[in-house]
Amino acid sequence: MYQDWIWGLVGGGLIGIAAALYLLVNGRILGASGILGGLVDGTERAHSKERLAFLAGLVLVPVSVVPFYSSVDTHLTPNLAVVIFAGLLVGVGTRLANGCTSGHGVCGISRLAPRGMVATVFYLLGGGASLLLFKHVLGVI
């Protein structure tokens, strides 16, 4: 547990540095759901090259730089019905709210933006309620 906190802090620092770089150099907000969502629904075709380059880095770089990468595992549930339902909720929810953990959480809170803070409170509430419902009440996870 103690080690988890250290890795959490180090990884979090890297996330923050990435977001700071994207803001200060490219002048853009690092929000994963917005970058992907704007591409797939065609609402923000502008900067699509920049978005694709960001996603390419996100997919390709961790494989090559994280030393213990060969041992990492997402431990995702094998229950595909759960996977599909959860994916749909994450997709529709983040686009309705216009942001996710990175955009509202990291970029919004650090800007002291009320929208980012409110969103973060509600997705953490949703996450806690989800574990309560699906794990402790229904026992599906």
Added chain:
Amino acid sequence: MRALFAFIAGGTFGTGLVVSGMTDTTKVQGWLDIFGDWDPTLAFVLGGAVVPMFFAWRYTDGRLPRLGGKFPAPPEPKLDHNLVLGSLIFGLGWGLAGLCPGPAIASLSYGGFGGGVFLIAMIAGMLAAPPARRWLDAVAGSS
């Protein structure tokens, strides 16, 4: 140049997600499980990420982005039903599978078949958002 720095930002972001444990669904579910055996690591991840960004936002005052353009204007402080409901729905899905959008993309190379299915379902959900938003706005407007 813009694409190069976007690639570097995406790569650094993805590396941070893997290192912090955000791509490990069992860890994330432990971080969200406040009614069970709660692990507070998520607060360290978020805290570690917010600090550099706090200084970055302060640095933007009176300056312009290095590669041109303008910094994003502060969003309208509009706290509406879409923000609240959307975040709640996202949180439910996040807790259920343990993946949020960034880690879902970052783990594509090793997440296996299930990871790909999650990403496709997430994109389908994203495409369903504009009609869902119109419906919610109509319901909110008529009440």
